[in-house]
Every structure is written in C-alpha cells, then in structure tokens.
Amino acid sequence: MKETDILIIGAGPCGLFTVFEAGLLKLKCHLLDSLPQAGGQLSEIYPKKPIYDIPGYPSVLAQELVDKLMEQIEPFKPEFTLGERAEAIEQMEDKRYKVTTSRGSVIVASVIAIAGGLGSFEPRKPPISNIADFEDKGVEYIIKDPELYRDKRVVIAGGGDSALDWTIFLADVASEITLVHRRQSFRGALDSVEKVMELHESGKIKLATDAQVVGLNGKERLNEVVIKHKTEGEIVKSTDHFVPLFGLSPKLGPIADWGLNVDKNAIEVNTLDYSTNVPGIYAVGDINTYPGKLKLILCGFHEGTMMVQSAFKYIYPDKKLSFKYTTVTGVSGFEG
Amino acid sequence: MINITIIDRKGQAHETEAPTDMNLNMMELAKALELPVEGTCGGMALCASCHCYVESENQLPEMSDDEEDMLDQAFFVEDNSRLSCQLHLADELDGLVVRLAPVGE
Numbered sequence: 372m373k374e375t376d377i378l379i380i381g382a383g384p385c386g387l388f389t390v391f392e393a394g395l396l397k398l399k400c401h402l403l404d405s406l407p408q409a410g411g412q413l414s415e416i417y418p419k420k421p422i423y424d425i426p427g428y429p430s431v432l433a434q435e436l437v438d439k440l441m442e443q444i445e446p447f448k449p450e451f452t453l454g455e456r457a458e459a460i461e462q463m464e465d466k467r468y469k470v471t472t473s474r475g476s477v478i479v480a481s482v483i484a485i486a487g488g489l490g491s492f493e494p495r496k497p498p499i500s501n502i503a504d505f506e507d508k509g510v511e512y513i514i515k516d517p518e519l520y521r522d523k524r525v526v527i528a529g530g531g532d533s534a535l536d537w538t539i540f541l542a543d544v545a546s547e548i549t550l551v552h553r554r555q556s557f558r559g560a561l562d563s564v565e566k567v568m569e570l571h572e573s574g575k576i577k578l579a580t581d582a583q584v585v586g587l588n589g590k591e592r593l594n595e596v597v598i599k600h601k602t603e604g605e606i607v608k609s610t611d612h613f614v615p616l617f618g619l620s621p622k623l624g625p626i627a628d629w630g631l632n633v634d635k636n637a638i639e640v641n642t643l644d645y646s647t648n649v650p651g652i653y654a655v656g657d658i659n660t661y662p663g664k665l666k667l668i669l670c671g672f673h674e675g676t677m678m679v680q681s682a683f684k685y686i687y688p689d690k691k692l693s694f695k696y697t698t699v700t701g702v703s704g705f706e707g
Numbered sequence: 708m709i710n711i712t713i714i715d716r717k718g719q720a721h722e723t724e725a726p727t728d729m730n731l732n733m734m735e736l737a738k739a740l741e742l743p744v745e746g747t748c749g750g751m752a753l754c755a756s757c758h759c760y761v762e763s764e765n766q767l768p769e770m771s772d773d774e775e776d777m778l779d780q781a782f783f784v785e786d787n788s789r790l791s792c793q794l795h796l797a798d799e800l801d802g803l804v805v806r807l808a809p810v811g812e
Contacts, residue, residue, distance in 0.1 A: 416753050489747055497782045498809040530779035553784045558776040583783065601786075618780040620756065621747060 373450065375401035377682055378470055378480035380457045380626070383411020385656030385671030386486035387440040393679040394447030396692065399705065401478055402449055403470070405456040405491035405624075410437035412488055415619070424669060436668075446704025452476055456491045458625050468651065482651050482682040485631075485638060486675070487658040489621035497528070497615045499587055509593025510613050520545045520612060526596050527551070528584050529616035535559040537616065539566050542575050549577040549608065551584050551598055587613065623658075634660055644681030645674045651685055653678045709801035713737055714762070716807050725796050733759070733791035733805060744807060750792035755781040757791040758808040765803050767794065783809055 377393050379386040382404035390400040408414055410433075413422075418434035425431055431439075455472035460483070463469055470478050494512035496502060502510060511519075514537055525545045527538050530552040536559075538550045550567065557564045570576045579598055585605070586597030596613050599605045623636050632639040632648045637660035640646060645653050655678050656671035664670075683692050708724045711733070715721065725736050734757040737744040745756035752773040758781040761767060767789065774793050778784050791805060 412748075416748055417751060420751060420753075495780065495782075531776075553779065554775075558772075558779055585783070617782065618755075620745075620754065 372477045372479060373401055373452070374479045375399050375450065376480065376686060377401070377482045377484050377679070378403060378468070378478050379484045379486050380404075380470075381411060381486035381488055381656070381658070382406075382409040382451065382453070383486060383488045383656065384413055384436060384440055384668045385488070385675055386411070386484070387437070387444055388672045389484055389486060389655060389675035389679060390444040390447055390449045391440075392676045393682070394444065394704065395695070395697065395702070396679055396683045398679060398683060398686070400447065400449045401452065401480065403452045403455060403457055403472065403478065405454065405473070405493070407454040409441060409451065409453070410434065412621075413437050415492060422668070424667065426669065446702055448705045452478065456624060460629050462651075466651070481686045482653065484675070484678060484682070485626060485647075485652065485654040485658055486656045486671070487623075487626060487654075488656060490623040490626075490636070490658070491621065492619040493622050493624070495615075495617040495620045497584065497617065499585065501587055505587055505589060505593040505613070508591065509589065509611060510587070510615075512615060514541075514614060517541060517544055522546045523611040524609065525549070525612045525614060526584065526598075526608065526610045527614045527616060529618075530554070530557050530559070531616070531618060532559040532563060533618075534616040535563040535567050537614065538576060539563065539570065542570050547577070548575075549579060549610070551579045551582050553581070553583050555580045584613065584615070637664075643677075645678040646681060653682065709796065709798060709803075711736065711796075711800065712763075712804040713740065713742060713759075714804070714806040715742055716809060727796050727798060727800075729796075731796045733757075733794040733796070733800075733803075735792075736796065737791060737807070742807065743810075744791065745810075746792060748792075752777050752790050752793050755790065756810070758782075758784070758810075759789055759791045759805040760785055760808060761787045761789055761794075761803070761805050763802055763804040765801075766799050781808065 376398040377400045379402045382402040393400050413433035421430045455474045458473050459471045461469045524547040526549045528551045571578045581601040584596050585599045588595040638654040640654050640659045642661045645655050655674040657666045711725050713721045734746040747756045748754035755777045774790050
C-alpha cells in the first residue's frame with residue numbers, strides 16, 4: 372500500500388504539472404496511469420507532433436514537452452504506478468480515499484485529482500456483434516502469456532507493429548498462425564514486415580491480405596472465424612484463438628461509476644477550484660467540463676494550479692497558506 | 708456554402724449546409740451537428756475514430772500515408788473508407804454524402 376497527499380489519476384501533461392504546483396505547497400503526489408509510460412496522449416498518440424500554444428515555446432514536440440515536465444517535477448519526487456488502471460474507490464474512516472487498481476495495487480490519498488484526459492487507453496475491440504461472448508474463450512485483445520497459444524491455431528488481425536511482432540513471435544509457438552490484414556502493405560517497422568514476408572514464403576505462417584475478420588462462430592468457445600476477402604468473398608476458418616490487435620483507444624472506464632457528475636464522458640467541476648460534486652475529488656484537464664471549457668494543455672496547467680490551493684485547504688483546514696513566487700523563493704524539492 | 712449529407716449509424720440522413728471559409732473538416736462538421744463521432748486526436752489522422760464511408764462521387768483529396776496507416780486501426784474498412792478529419796470542407800465537396808462507419812466498444 373502506498374500513501375500520499377494527492378493521488379493524480381492520469382500522468383499526462385496536466386497531471387505532471389499538477390505535481391509541480393502541489394510540490395510548491397509541500398504536498399506529495401503519486402501518479403497512476405493505465406499506459407506503461409508517463410505523458411498521456413502526447414507520448415501515446417502524437418509524440419513527434421509539434422505543439423505551438425505552450426507559452427514561451429514557439430514550438431515544442433509533444434514528447435519533448437513531456438520530458439521537460441518530468442524534469443520540472445523531479446525535485447518533488449513523484450511516485451508512479453504505471454500500466455494499471457484506477458478501478459475502485461472507497462472513503463476510509465479518516466476521510467482519506469483508498470484507490471485500488473486493475474492489478475490490485477492500493478494507493479491511499481487525502482485528495483484525488485483526476486487528470487485522466489480522454490480516459491484510460493484500452494484495446495480497440497472490433498464491432499463484431501457476438502465478440503463479447505468469446506472474450507477469454509478464444510478472443511483476446513492483449514497477449515499476456517504467449518504460452519496460452521502453444522500448439523494452438525491462432526488468427527491475428529491488424530497491420531501495425533504489435534500484429535507483426537506477435538505473428539513473428541508466435542510463429543514458433545502456435546501450431547498455425549494466420550495474419551489477417553485489410554490491405555497488402557503493412558505499416559510496421561521495415562524489418563518486421565520483411566520477417567513476416569519471409570515466414571509467409573517459407574510456409575511458416577498464413578497471410579490473408581485484402582481481408583478482414585467479420586464474424587465469429589462457436590458454442591462454448593470460439594472455433595471458427597469468418598474472413599471476408601475483398602474480391603473472393605467470405606471464407607470460414609477453424610481456429611482456437613482470435614487476437615485482434617488494432618491499437619488503443621481511450622475510455623472513461625470505471626471512473627464513470629464513482630458517483631461523480633458526468634456529462635458526455637466529462638466530469639463536471641466547479642471552476643472556483645475544479646472540485647467535483649464529491650468533496651476531496653477534483654478533476655483537471657481534458658477530462659473535466661464546465662461552461663466555456665477549452666481542451667488545451669495550457670488551460671489544464673491553470674486548472675491544476677488552482678486545484679492544489681483548494682486541496683491544501685481541504686487537507687489542512689486550519690493551516691494558513693501564504694502565496695509565494697518561485698522567482699523569490701526558488702524551488703525547494705523533497706528529500707529522496 | 709456547400710451541401711453535405713451525413714448518414715448516421717441508424718441510417719438517418721442529416722442534410723446540412725456547411726461553410727467552406729472556416730477551415731473546417733468533416734469530422735468537425737459531424738461533431739458540430741452533435742453526431743456520434745469521437746475525433747479523439749483532434750484531426751491529426753492519428754486515431755481512426757472518425758472513420759466514414761464516402762457514398763457520393765466527389766473528387767476527394769488523395770489519402771496520405773498517415774491516413775492509410777491509421778485506417779489499419781479502424782474496423783470494416785472498405786474501398787470508400789476515409790478519415791473524415793482529412794476531408795477539408797471545400798467547393799469540391801459540394802453534394803458530398805458520407806456514412807459514419809461502425810465503431811467498436
């Protein structure tokens with residue numbers, strides 16, 4: 372179990388900068404994110420795209436901004452729990468919140484700041500009507516344990532790096548691998564593409580290009596996929612597993628059930644301090660909504676700054692907070 | 708102004724007039740009409756959440772590699788698939804008819 376002053380859910384730019392502003396008030400932060408790295412959308416969706424509206428930076432690459440924010444908050448020694456999603460929340464007797472993650476980690480915090488952006492990134496699920504019936508019964512969206520596929524027949528769908536990499540890896544594990552992709556070329560790393568072509572030519576894997584999986588059949592478990600070829604029509608193929616690898620998309624997820632007022636996938640806040648309807652829970656950045664809301668990084672920075680002032684008063688109702696400029700006082704970080 | 712028709716996932720057609728001088732794209736237009744288009748990445752051809760089918764014969768801007776790559780992450784991609792964020796509203800798009808593609812969970 373970890374303990375902290377503020378648990379920030381979401382390690383995107385807004386969550387990261389909130390650590391800095393909290394640190395100035397001597398509040399310690401723990402960041403939780405479902406992605407395996409900090410940076411949120413900036414690192415996950417557009418790391419190499421320039422951003423032009425960060426004050427003082429005429430242009431900055433998204434990943435560069437994340438790196439700079441990490442450097443800026445380093446003195447405040449934030450702790451990270453990455454690759455885990457916030458699942459359940461419970462208020463304890465001492466009024467602090469206990470958040471449990473998808474992997475069972477427990478973080479106890481006086482204040483929760485939801486800086487979840489678009490939500491937590493989860494695998495994209497193909498819109499095949501009965502796909503949910505086969506989840507964990509032959510359909511997996513993430514490969515957790517490659518041994519599951521030993522000596523099994525596997526159909527992988529997708530054209531990006533993860534589809535290619537797993538096809539290559541499982542070629543030696545599974546009894547039969549079929550890679551289904553909607554067009555003839557692949558967008559993955561060049562050597563992965565070449566390797567897949569080699570495996571195909573040597574007969575180690577099957578390749579179905581210009582094709583998509585459009586149906587699933589089976590009783591207790593999956594035992595057939597329907598593959599639709601662009602010109603040759605549909606074929607039914609026997610298989611033990613179907614692994615669609617179509618990247619990640621953000622979902623609000625379990626936070627939607629935390630009793631917060633939600634409007635169109637965004638959390639309603641009071642613009643005085645970005646507090647939600649639940650005392651001690653705040654929402655900042657793209658995940659919140661209020662009249663006039665703009666989803667800008669720069670606005671998220673402001674929201675985080677205002678929020679920690681309120682969080683301080685919530686945690687220490689009797690303490691006085693005197694406002695200081697960093698130019699005057701400098702930045703004194705935390706020990707280890 | 709140009710005429711645009713967007714057919715939603717229930718098959719209902721939404722006809723609208725759209726300005727060509729506001730630097731809008733089809734994803735933004737669909738959102739402005741409160742149609743269920745995510746446009747998660749904000750229009751950078753980086754998320755595939757604004758996938759649509761073009762059902763009219765308009766001359767369209769050519770597809771970039773980014774758009775082609777991103778369509779690999781969309782589902783039920785057809786020959787007439789496009790990312791609506793890459794269709795900028797211009798005179799050539801007058802009379803355009805697009806149908807929103809199905810979305811996963």
